[in-house]
Amino acid sequence: MSIFERFLTLWVALCIVAGIALGHLAPGLFHTIGAFEVAKVNIPMAVLIWLMIIPMLLRIDFAALREVGTFWRGIGVTLFVNWAVKPFSMALLGWLFIGWLFRPYLPAMQIDSYIAGLIILAAAPCTAMVFVWSNLTKGEPHFTLSQVALNDAIMIVAFAPIVGLLLGLSAITVPWNTLVLSVVLYIVIPVIIAQIVRNRLLAGGGQAGLDRLLATLQPLSLAALLATLVMLFGFQGEQIIAQPLVIALLAVPILIQVYFNSGLAYLLNRISGERHCVAGPSALIGASNFFELAVAAAISLFGFNSGAALATVVGVLIEVPVMLSVVWIVNRSKGWYERGASVKPTAQQQHI
Known part of the structure; x- marks a missing residue:
């Protein structure tokens, strides 16, 4: 991980x-940016999102899906947590904390x-940063790559239905046209572009050519992320200043969701007998x-000034420190993990 x-x-x-x-010094500038949209999709924001997402998707080799069967326990656990638990647990936590416990302290x-926003944040599993977290836990790289590739493939078809279902259950009107457009614009098209560029680079210059492009694009990707945040908070500033507790309150269900789902995946891998180098990245x-996708979808669906956009930005704010704490827990608990009855024989086999 770079500095x-x-x-x-x-x-x-x-x-x-x-x-x-x-936002306070130049409100007219942000209003002009916010008005520059087509079919409820803000064009400047779309450009920034592509600059964030495409470099990450260039790392994904969908051919890695052939490795799925090798790590079937870890794959099964991760898919279960990502798609059957996380979005629904976040919907429950959002309703419990934001819709009930914290309601008196938030704008009605x-x-x-x-x-x-919390539901949108939880409905798409991470892609690029996962490679960093996996490396810090000495995770199995082939598992990480195949799991991310599989999640991206599933996300193309599952993100919109899951978000639509949960927003419907939360009694929120679902703008389906905008949601489907967001999926096409921020998942389908970037995946296609990234795979075309990746294949051409590998065919022409090999892995070294791809690595050079990624090294060039990575700073641009992070700069686009930061520019997106400046734009978001240019619109959200007055609300935040008026109610500084909003970010702290929104962080509560996000934190609980992260620790609950990581702990569940870790425990299920231990019970199933999967190796620690797979359980960590899982x-x-x-x-x-x-x-990145959550921010884009929230803006497309509800707008710059929405609480949904702010909720996804809180996810960005706490992502790095929280995930580093999970990395620390995974590394420190390796001895306990490998003492599990179902894991022990597998761990011994690694030293034969």
């Missing part, structure tokens, strides 16, 4: 401050929007979020 990535939380905090300040008109993939 820039390691201190991402600090840069995010600085961008929040900058966005709020610019934004309650449903906050819950929608827990991290099971808990983390594709916040």
Whole structure:
């Protein structure tokens, strides 16, 4: 992890401050940016999201799906947590904390929007940053790659239906046209572009050519993320200043969701007898979020000024420190993990 990535939380905090300040100093600029949209999709934001997502998708080799059967226990656990538990547990936590316990302390008109943002955040599993977390836990790289490739393939067809279902259950009107457009714009098209570019680079210059492009694009991707935050908080600034507790309250269900889902994935892998080098990245993939997509979808569905957009940004704010804490827990508990009766024989086989 580069120094820039390691201190991402600090840069995010600085961008929040900058966005709020610019929102007060130049409100007309942000209104002009917000009005530049087609079919409810903001064009400047779409460009920034593509700059964030495509470099990450370039790392994904969908041919890695052939490795799925090798790690069937870890794959099964991660898929269960990512798609059958996480979105639904977040919907429950959002309703419990934002819709009930914290309701008196939040703007009444934004309650449903906050819950929608939390659901959107949880409905897409992380892609790029997972490779960093996996490396820090000495995770099995082939498992991580095949799991991310499989999740991306599932996300193309499952993200919109799951979000639509949960938003419907939360009594929030679902703008299906915009939701489907968001999936096409922020998942389908970037995946196609990334795979075409990846295949051409590998055919022409091999892995070295791809690595050079990724090295060039990575700073641009992070810069796009930070520019997105400045824009978001330029619109959200007045609300945040008026109610500084909003971010802290929104962070509560996100934190609980991360620790619950990572712990569940880790425990289920231990029970199933999967190796620790698979269980670690499985827990991290099971808990983390594709916040770039979440931010884009929330803006497309509810707008810059919405509580949904703010809720997804809170996910960005706490992503790095929270996931680093999960990495620490996974590493420190390796001895306990491998003492499990079902895991022990597998761990012994690694030393034969």
